[in-house]
Amino acid sequence: MPSQNTHFLRRGSVLVAVLGMLFIASLMITFIIERAVRDIAYRGLHDNRPDLQREAYSAMMAGMAALEEIKLFDGKLYGPQQGWGRALSEADYRPSQGYDVSINIVDESGKLPLNEASAQPLRALLIALEISEFDIDLMLDTLFDWIDEDDQERPNGAEDATYDRRSPVYRPANARLATLDDLRLIEHWDEAFFDEEGQPNEIFRQFSRCVSLYNEGKINVHTAPTFLLEALAYTDGTPIDSLLEYLVGPDGEADTGDETPLADAGINPLPESEVFRAMTTDVATIAQMQVTVGRGDVRTSLVALLDLSQTDALPGIEGSQIPLPFKVLSIRENQRF
Amino acid sequence: MAVSSPSSGTSKRSGFTLIEVILAVAISGIVMAAMASFLYSTAQAYSRETFLNAHDEHIQGVSGFLRQVMLESQASEQKLQWSTLPGDENREPEYLRFQLSQPNPLFTYGDITPSSLQCFLKVTDAEDFILLWRPSLMPIENENDPALFKLEITNQLSNIAYYYFQEEEEDWEKEEDPIEGDDGLLRMPEYLELTFKAIDGTPGKAIRISLPNPNSHPLIL
Numbered sequence: 314m315p316s317q318n319t320h321f322l323r324r325g326s327v328l329v330a331v332l333g334m335l336f337i338a339s340l341m342i343t344f345i346i347e348r349a350v351r352d353i354a355y356r357g358l359h360d361n362r363p364d365l366q367r368e369a370y371s372a373m374m375a376g377m378a379a380l381e382e383i384k385l386f387d388g389k390l391y392g393p394q395q396g397w398g399r400a401l402s403e404a405d406y407r408p409s410q411g412y413d414v415s416i417n418i419v420d421e422s423g424k425l426p427l428n429e430a431s432a433q434p435l436r437a438l439l440i441a442l443e444i445s446e447f448d449i450d451l452m453l454d455t456l457f458d459w460i461d462e463d464d465q466e467r468p469n470g471a472e473d474a475t476y477d478r479r480s481p482v483y484r485p486a487n488a489r490l491a492t493l494d495d496l497r498l499i500e501h502w503d504e505a506f507f508d509e510e511g512q513p514n515e516i517f518r519q520f521s522r523c524v525s526l527y528n529e530g531k532i533n534v535h536t537a538p539t540f541l542l543e544a545l546a547y548t549d550g551t552p553i554d555s556l557l558e559y560l561v562g563p564d565g566e567a568d569t570g571d572e573t574p575l576a577d578a579g580i581n582p583l584p585e586s587e588v589f590r591a592m593t594t595d596v597a598t599i600a601q602m603q604v605t606v607g608r609g610d611v612r613t614s615l616v617a618l619l620d621l622s623q624t625d626a627l628p629g630i631e632g633s634q635i636p637l638p639f640k641v642l643s644i645r646e647n648q649r650f
Numbered sequence: 651m652a653v654s655s656p657s658s659g660t661s662k663r664s665g666f667t668l669i670e671v672i673l674a675v676a677i678s679g680i681v682m683a684a685m686a687s688f689l690y691s692t693a694q695a696y697s698r699e700t701f702l703n704a705h706d707e708h709i710q711g712v713s714g715f716l717r718q719v720m721l722e723s724q725a726s727e728q729k730l731q732w733s734t735l736p737g738d739e740n741r742e743p744e745y746l747r748f749q750l751s752q753p754n755p756l757f758t759y760g761d762i763t764p765s766s767l768q769c770f771l772k773v774t775d776a777e778d779f780i781l782l783w784r785p786s787l788m789p790i791e792n793e794n795d796p797a798l799f800k801l802e803i804t805n806q807l808s809n810i811a812y813y814y815f816q817e818e819e820e821d822w823e824k825e826e827d828p829i830e831g832d833d834g835l836l837r838m839p840e841y842l843e844l845t846f847k848a849i850d851g852t853p854g855k856a857i858r859i860s861l862p863n864p865n866s867h868p869l870i871l
Contacts (some may be wrong), residue, residue: 345696352703362714473789482758483787489767498762500789511761587722643725646718648752 326487354610365412365613366646369606371403371463372414373617376602379404381623381638382420385576390621392420392535394572421599421618424525425545428460428489433548434592438523441544442516444505449541455500459485468508470502493521527601527618527642531594534575534583535560545593551586558582598622599642617644698850705806705849712804712844713857715756719769719781724862732752732794732828732836733783735770737794743836745770746861756801759785770798773842774808774828806846808854813841838863 315647323410379400384390391632397418425434432453439449451469458470464487466472469494476483483498496502497511502611506517522540536540539557546553559582574584583590604615620640627635667673723730726749733747734740746772753763764785771781782798790796812825814837824843831837838861845856 345692348696482789483759483762483763483785485787486766486787488766488786493755494763495765603779644721645725645752646721648718 343572351460361608361611363615365608365611366407366410366615367486367607368412369604369613369615369646370416371648372408372416372604372606373405373586373602373615375404375406376400376416376418376604377619377638379406379601384621384638389574389575389576390600391533391595392572392597393418393613394422394535394568394570408606411608413605415605417603417605419601419603420523420536420597421527421540421601422530422533422597422621424528425523425532425541426528426530427493427524427526429529430524433588434545437548438520438541438544441540441547442519444516448501448505451501452505456502459495459499460487460489464486475500493517493524493526528599530598532592533594533597534593535572536597537593545589546584546586549588551584551589553584553589555582558583594621614647616645618644690739701850702852705846706802706855709807709846709855709857713761713859715843716859719748719750719771720859720862722750722752722754725785730838732772732838735798736796738794744774745772745843747771749786757783757785757799759788759799762773764788768828771812777805779803779805779807779810779844799849804844804846807844808847809843809845811843811845812839813843814859 320623380390380397382403383395383397384398386394390397391645401414401416402420403569406414412610417646426437427435435453435456436449439452440446444452454467454469455471455475458467458472464472466474471485485499486495490496495515495533497507506513506520508514518539523538523544532541534556542553542557558565559575559578561567562573564571583593598621600619600621602617602619604617606613606615620642623640624638625640627637629635660864685826690704720730728747729744729747730748732743733745734743735745747768750767750769751755751765753765753768757764757767762785764787766786767783768786769781771784773777779802783801784796784798787829798847812828814823814825814829815821816823822840825839826834828839840863842859842861844857844859846854848854
């Protein structure tokens with residue numbers, strides 16, 4: 314009996330050894346496969362990029378064509394309620410097999426032009442954001458000192474001497490704001506809009522929804538946030554209830570598709586205020602077209618800034634011109650404006 | 651006829667013969683040697699592949715960075731132009747000067763990520779392919795020698811070439827040095843060709859970077 318036990322023990326140890334080797338081999342194979350999958354996925358990010366870019370530019374062209382068709386049909390572009398969000402399906406655009414394409418058009422002209430704004434509407438907006446009059450005086454002067462080309466300091470402003478105390482030392486840009494993030498560099502704006510860790514607060518988020526760095530003209534009432542319209546009306550205390558009622562359509566709810574352009578209103582619902590009328594319009598003039606293209610886990614995005622009031626042309630072969638329905642002011646890949 | 655007892659029969663079957671042990675050791679040795687060889691060659695191949703992948707990724711990174719930078723420069727008011735460094739006006743232009751007007755986490759000044767940068771890309775020396783930059787809002791202490799930050803884009807280049815479109819011949823021409831236009835100033839090439847060093851027996855790869863001409867359309871890059 315002892316010798317039989319030894320025999321079975323030996324057979325058992327062989328089995329354990331074989332199982333152990335199988336286990337180690339399976340671990341190694343799993344490790345190699347995991348690394349290989351990660352490598353393939355990473356390489357796919359680069360290898361697919363030109364195809365994704367091509368698809369994104371194609372979608373952008375289709376989106377522009379669809380927008381142009383809407384403009385021809387309705388006479389003008391005034392807001393997404395015209396079907397901007399369905400631009401690709403309206404154009405019967407079919408992405409290449411395996412690609413997901415989405416398009417989003419944001420009307421920049423529905424926002425207050427921050428680089429061009431005078432003190433009056435900006436003050437009204439800051440009051441609506443519940444910033445104190447005292448702080449607003451400081452903020453307006455420092456903003457205008459930051460943007461204007463001269464080094465003359467306004468009564469509550471800030472020029473070189475103020476920013477000499479910062480670390481690192483820097484100078485006011487004496488130029489238009491390039492991004493809203495520049496506000497964190499401006500005296501008083503940093504305290505009002507950002508917390509101690511530099512994170513934007515809710516006031517900044519609300520402010521950024523109401524201002525644009527690309528709109529240089531009037532504000533489109535069809536796409537302007539209600540908050541901004543109410544703030545603008547505050548400049549001379551004009552009631553805008555009838556305008557807001559008209560803009561949401563007969564059902565009294567926004568974005569339900571029953572909204573109609575201001576031009577179709579029998580009685581002009583715009584307030585009598587000359588100031589309000591001078592600041593607003595009922596057409597979209599500047600828009601961002603955001604295109605996102607994905608294939609599997611790989612994504613790319615393209616943002617074009619379009620001037621909807623002008624046409625454009627691309628140089629073609631032998632001096633010919635390829636017409637574009639809108640002027641392309643700028644393009645960014647995988648970045649936001 | 652000899653009859654063996656049950657106990658002696660059991661004891662005979664309980665061990666391995668010398669031949670069996672030698673055979674088992676020999677087979678195990680062959681299997682172990684094959685496995686070691688397989689593991690070694692796999693590890694070597696994997697390491698070489700990883701190295702080549704890293705090199706490819708580096709090339710793709712350089713290409714992506716330059717493409718992004720050129721695209722951004724097109725959106726700025728100051729267009730791409732040949733330039734010397736500030737204070738070096740008497741030398742031949744070796745740099746492409748442009749402006750960036752979007753924050754980029756690669757360029758930080760203290761804890762600020764500036765939205766406006768003055769950039770000088772040195773494109774005349776493959777051994778020294780660098781980008782010098784300064785935030786527009788950084789104070790200038792000395793106009794003739796403003797402080798510039800240095801970003802080494804790659805140290806893996808073996809050659810830089812310039813592609814020009816010759817309108818008269820309607821053909822592309824590859825030049826080893828920038829060429830002058832009719833006005834005696836350096837012409838802006840349509841493309842830069844960057845050739846990377848040959849690595850581990852593979853031929854040096856080349857990428858072409860499209861340069862925006864001052865009047866080119868934003869959609870053309």
